[in-house]
Amino acid sequence: MVRIRLSSLTNAQVGQRESVGLNLGQFSLEDLSVAYLKGVLQFTRVANGILVEGTLKAAVETECTRCLEPFFAPVVVELEGLMGLPGAPLSPERPVRVTEDGWADLAPLLREYLWLALPSSPLCSPTCAGLCPQCGGNLNRGECTCSGEGPVDPRWGILQTLLDGE
Numbered sequence: 001m002v003r004i005r006l007s008s009l010t011n012a013q014v015g016q017r018e019s020v021g022l023n024l025g026q027f028s029l030e031d032l033s034v035a036y037l038k039g040v041l042q043f044t045r046v047a048n049g050i051l052v053e054g055t056l057k058a059a060v061e062t063e064c065t066r067c068l069e070p071f072f073a074p075v076v077v078e079l080e081g082l083m084g085l086p087g088a089p090l091s092p093e094r095p096v097r098v099t100e101d102g103w104a105d106l107a108p109l110l111r112e113y114l115w116l117a118l119p120s121s122p123l124c125s126p127t128c129a130g131l132c133p134q135c136g137g138n139l140n141r142g143e144c145t146c147s148g149e150g151p152v153d154p155r156w157g158i159l160q161t162l163l164d165g166e
């Protein structure tokens, strides 16, 4: 839940605006784990709802495609969405509405934008050393116990080629 109080806008005239600064520490949006989320959102009363716009910076947990370790990837999202007024129907395109008492839970909107902002092939670090092609140990943590000699298992060789091609 990322609840924001918007009671001053629900009964306001069209064109009325309000800015809200967000600075959240670690929290979860269903299956997404977020380390932080910060930025300023601008809410504008429009004829059929409240428009929300703004740029947010966050770090979202994902898995490194090279070493397979979970890490928090920094993302920037340009949020823009229309929230319904109290009683308005919800839909996939409009997953948020303001409640009768003037609160809006932005979580469904934030979750969607953060998902889309995640890189398709995330790397925990540009210099991530990945996994050892022979033993599968995490080279970032020095887990490899191979001598560096001996034949490379051909299956790991293919994987290494794929990883190198990223």
Ligand SMILES: [Zn+2]
Residues within 6 Å of the ligand: 064, 065, 066, 067, 068, 069, 123, 124, 125, 128, 129, 130
């Ligand atoms: Zn990695």
Ligand SMILES: [Zn+2]
Residues within 6 Å of the ligand: 132, 133, 134, 135, 136, 137, 143, 144, 145, 146
């Ligand atoms: Zn190894």
